[in-house]
Amino acid sequence: MIVQHTRETRKHNCIQAMTRKEPKHMFCFFPFFCFFFSFIAQNTVPNMAYPLSTSSRWIVDENGQRVKLACVNWPSHLQPVVAEGLSKQPVDAVAKKIVEMGFNCVRLTWALDLMTNETLANNVTVRQSFQSFGLKDDIVGFQTNNPSIIDISLIEAFKMVVTTLGNNDVMVILDNHLTKPGWCCANNDGNGFFGDKFFDPTEWTAALSKMAATFDGVSNVVGMSLRNELRGPKQNADDWFKYMQQGAEAVHAANKNVLVILSGLSFDADLSFVRSRPVKLSFTKKLVFELHWYSFSDGNWATNNPNDICGRVLNRIRNGGEFLLNKGFPLFLSEFGIDERGGNADDNRYFGCVSGWAAGNDVDWSLWALTGSYYLREGKVGLVEYYGVLDSDWISVRNSSFLQKITLLQSQLQGPGPSTDAYNLVFHPYTGLCLVRSLNDTTMLTLGPCNSSEPWSYTKQTLRIKDQSLCLQSNGPGNRVTMTKTDCSSPGSIWQTISASKMHLASTTSNNTSVCLDVAADDKVLANACKCLSKDSSCEPMSQWFTIINATRPLKGSRLYKQLENLSPKSDLL
Numbered sequence: 340m341i342v343q344h345t346r347e348t349r350k351h352n353c354i355q356a357m358t359r360k361e362p363k364h365m366f367c368f369f370p371f372f373c374f375f376f377s378f379i380a381q382n383t384v385p386n387m388a389y390p391l392s393t394s395s396r397w398i399v400d401e402n403g404q405r406v407k408l409a410c411v412n413w414p415s416h417l418q419p420v421v422a423e424g425l426s427k428q429p430v431d432a433v434a435k436k437i438v439e440m441g442f443n444c445v446r447l448t449w450a451l452d453l454m455t456n457e458t459l460a461n462n463v464t465v466r467q468s469f470q471s472f473g474l475k476d477d478i479v480g481f482q483t484n485n486p487s488i489i490d491i492s493l494i495e496a497f498k499m500v501v502t503t504l505g506n507n508d509v510m511v512i513l514d515n516h517l518t519k520p521g522w523c524c525a526n527n528d529g530n531g532f533f534g535d536k537f538f539d540p541t542e543w544t545a546a547l548s549k550m551a552a553t554f555d556g557v558s559n560v561v562g563m564s565l566r567n568e569l570r571g572p573k574q575n576a577d578d579w580f581k582y583m584q585q586g587a588e589a590v591h592a593a594n595k596n597v598l599v600i601l602s603g604l605s606f607d608a609d610l611s612f613v614r615s616r617p618v619k620l621s622f623t624k625k626l627v628f629e630l631h632w633y634s635f636s637d638g639n640w641a642t643n644n645p646n647d648i649c650g651r652v653l654n655r656i657r658n659g660g661e662f663l664l665n666k667g668f669p670l671f672l673s674e675f676g677i678d679e680r681g682g683n684a685d686d687n688r689y690f691g692c693v694s695g696w697a698a699g700n701d702v703d704w705s706l707w708a709l710t711g712s713y714y715l716r717e718g719k720v721g722l723v724e725y726y727g728v729l730d731s732d733w734i735s736v737r738n739s740s741f742l743q744k745i746t747l748l749q750s751q752l753q754g755p756g757p758s759t760d761a762y763n764l765v766f767h768p769y770t771g772l773c774l775v776r777s778l779n780d781t782t783m784l785t786l787g788p789c790n791s792s793e794p795w796s797y798t799k800q801t802l803r804i805k806d807q808s809l810c811l812q813s814n815g816p817g818n819r820v821t822m823t824k825t826d827c828s829s830p831g832s833i834w835q836t837i838s839a840s841k842m843h844l845a846s847t848t849s850n851n852t853s854v855c856l857d858v859a860a861d862d863k864v865l866a867n868a869c870k871c872l873s874k875d876s877s878c879e880p881m882s883q884w885f886t887i888i889n890a891t892r893p894l895k896g897s898r899l900y901k902q903l904e905n906l907s908p909k910s911d912l913l
Contacts, residue, residue: 389558390596392624395667397754398598398703405754405892408510408671410444410705411437411728415500416516416523419468419477419714420453420493422500426480426714427733430488430500434507436734437709440742441749445504446564446673446705448516453494454546454553460494468493469714476721477714498553505559512600512705513550514564514673518543522717524568524606531571533582540582544589551593562598563590564629564673568606576612579604584618591622600627600671603660607631607674610660627703629673630660634689641684644876649692650839656696664700672697676707676726679738688881694748695768695842695886701752706745711737744771747789752890759899762794762805764888767858768842769881774864776804782821784811784864790894797887801827802834802844813846813866816854820866838872842884845869855883 388400398406415422424433437445453460463471466489469478481489488496501511517523517530518537529536533543547565554560565586569579587599601618603610610628620626634640637652663670675693677686697704711729716722723731730737747766765774767786774795775787794805802811804822812823813831825832830849834856837845844856846866854866871880893899 389561391561391598393598393627393669394624394755396664396669398627398669399755404756405751407701407749407751407754408444408512408703408705409442409749410446410510410512410673410703411440411442412446412448412514412674412705412708412710413500414448414516414708414710414713415497416448416450416520417713417716418520419465419472419474420450420459420463420520421465421468421496421714422447423710423713424729424733425485425488425500426474426477427484427711427731429484430503431507433709433733434503434509436729437504437509438507440728440736441746442509442706443749444510444512444561444705445709446512446514447497447500447504448514448567449497449550450520451515451518451543451546452520453497454549455542461492463493464491465489465493465496472715474714474720494553501554501557501560505557508559510559510561512562512564512598512673513554513560514567515543515547515550516567524570526571532569532573533578534573535571540585544582544586547586548589548593551590551597555594555596558596560597562600562627563594564600564602565590566602568631569602569604570606574604576604576616579612580616580618584620587618587620587626588622591620591625595622597625598627599625600629600673602629602631602673606636608636608655608659610663611658614662614666627669627671628660628663629671630656631674632656632672632693633675633707634677634683634685637689639685640688642876644871644874644878645688645692645880646838646840646843646871647873648688650841652692653696653840661700664702670700670702672702672704674705674707677741678725679728679741680725681738688879690744691769691842691881691884692840694744694771695766695840695884698747698752698766698768698888699886701754704748744769746771747773747888747894750789750894751892752888752894753892756892758891759794759893760805761889761891762899763797764789764792764890765795765797765802765844766886766888768884768886770858770862772862774885776822782823784820784822786858786862786864788896790897790900792897794890794899795887797834800833800835802887803827813848813854815848816852816866816868818865820856820864836887837869838880840880840884842886843869843872843880844883844885844887856885858882 391398400406488499504511530538533540583601590599640648660670677690708727710724710727711733712731713722772786773789773792774784775792777783777785796803796805808824809822810825810827810832812821831846834844834846837843847853855869857865857867871878
């Protein structure tokens with residue numbers, strides 16, 4: 340199905356990186372020379388952990404340790420051809436805020452014209468670009484917040500953003516978003532597929548090669564996404580293989596360090612065609628696939644039963660890309676997100692489904708978006724981006740509870756590196772919290788930070804604290820569940836995943852009453868009658884959605900992590 344992107348109701352429209360901070364230059368009398376020496380320093384100083392590569396389905400560093408991309412999209416592809424937000428805050432302040440919010444990576448978008456239009460890239464300054472669109476307020480703001488950038492060329496400004504991110508230990512994925520600067524994406528915008536009005540394959544391949552060469556040796560540039568959201572009436576698998584393989588070879592020839600990231604068809608919702616026809620490249624251990632998933636990718640969540648549509652969409656995701664994990668390729672969920680004001684019913688239902696899937700599969704990902712507002716989008720000056728994690732001032736967090744929801748997603752749960760015996764977490768996707776024992780009464784359960792959870796074991800449909808005889812016990816509808824010493828086979832201690840979403844944990848009590856694990860408003864965990872299992876579209880089941888997570892990596896700050904930290908050199912853990 341081809342998904343038409345419109346966006347006000349939609350979006351549109353990386354791992355503890357072992358990086359080394361670059362020295363700050365004390366004497367910068369001229370902005371260009373200040374930038375030049377900073378960029379050269381980043382280019383010439385080797386980094387012990389980079390470059391990244393792949394090991395089966397994992398992205399790893401030079402030491403073979405898992406590196407999980409936990410990214411945020413930072414648009415730089417719109418008409419001014421400048422990374423958004425820099426008239427509101429200094430670039431270094433934005434980079435530090437990215438780190439503060441728990442992201443280790445930026446998917447930095449760019450338009451092909453930045454590499455193919457020499458006049459635009461090298462002869463137009465940031466000031467001149469803003470002047471051409473009448474953005475007087477942004478010029479004033481840029482002069483205040485980023486005076487060293489406003490009078491350098493657009494390509495140098497782009498490099499400055501990459502350098503500043505590197506100075507703050509933030510990895511960068513360079514994403515070719517479209518050809519002509521502007522808003523993306525639609526079936527008929529001329530940017531959708533090879534051979535479209537603005538999408539010449541030869542020009543695209545040359546531009547990818549030039550961009551790759553531009554950042555060859557820049558250690559925090561760890562990957563290149565070849566093209567965003569292929570789409571439109573011309574899309575077909577044969578041309579996809581022909582040109583995407585050419586583009587991948589061009590990037591690797593120009594820069595052997597970067598991961599090569601391939602998007603699918605139908606607005607990057609479909610990679611099913613590579614299941615039986617492998618990508619053939621001359622190089623290995625650099626190939627990553629990417630997938631996009633929004634609520635508007637799936638029809639109307641608000642008029643369907645949430646369990647039914649979640650189950651249906653999960654089947655689409657399995658067939659459309661998840662299968663690649665079993666084939667030994669990393670899958671990068673490079674765009675997903677919601678209206679962070681919290682009032683979009685479609686988004687609220689969808690998010691529990693997507694975050695449960697992302698945590699359960701421990702995939703790499705990039706949130707749409709960092710953006711608090713745009714300089715100019717679709718003819719509107721200063722348009723607010725409600726999918727943005729930052730507010731329109733570009734420093735305040737739009738919704739702190741949303742950051743809580745993605746905390747576990749930012750953690751490494753599996754993969755090569757420091758590990759412990761396999762264990763489980765009981766994750767509540769809608770809040771981003773996990774099942775933990777109460778501090779005041781350890782027989783009672785509540786929701787709390789996942790790194791406060793003890794390791795669980797889910798075997799033979801029994802949930803117990805790992806290596807203990809304490810089992811999760813239902814005490815009937817409306818009552819809190821407890822941790823009880825039992826043989827774990829009595830009524831109320833057997834828990835099965837039910838419903839199309841497979842996120843209801845149901846148990847049958849001694850009087851044959853079926854109940855589901857549920858969460859009260861105060862985060863206390865209890866059992867209630869199972870709700871919204873099918874058909875009813877007006878019901879909200881998300882308080883009863885739980886995902887049992889498989890993990891082998893200790894969460895940072897957890898008891899397991901601290902134990903392992905005491906046994907291992909610190910450098911092995913960070």
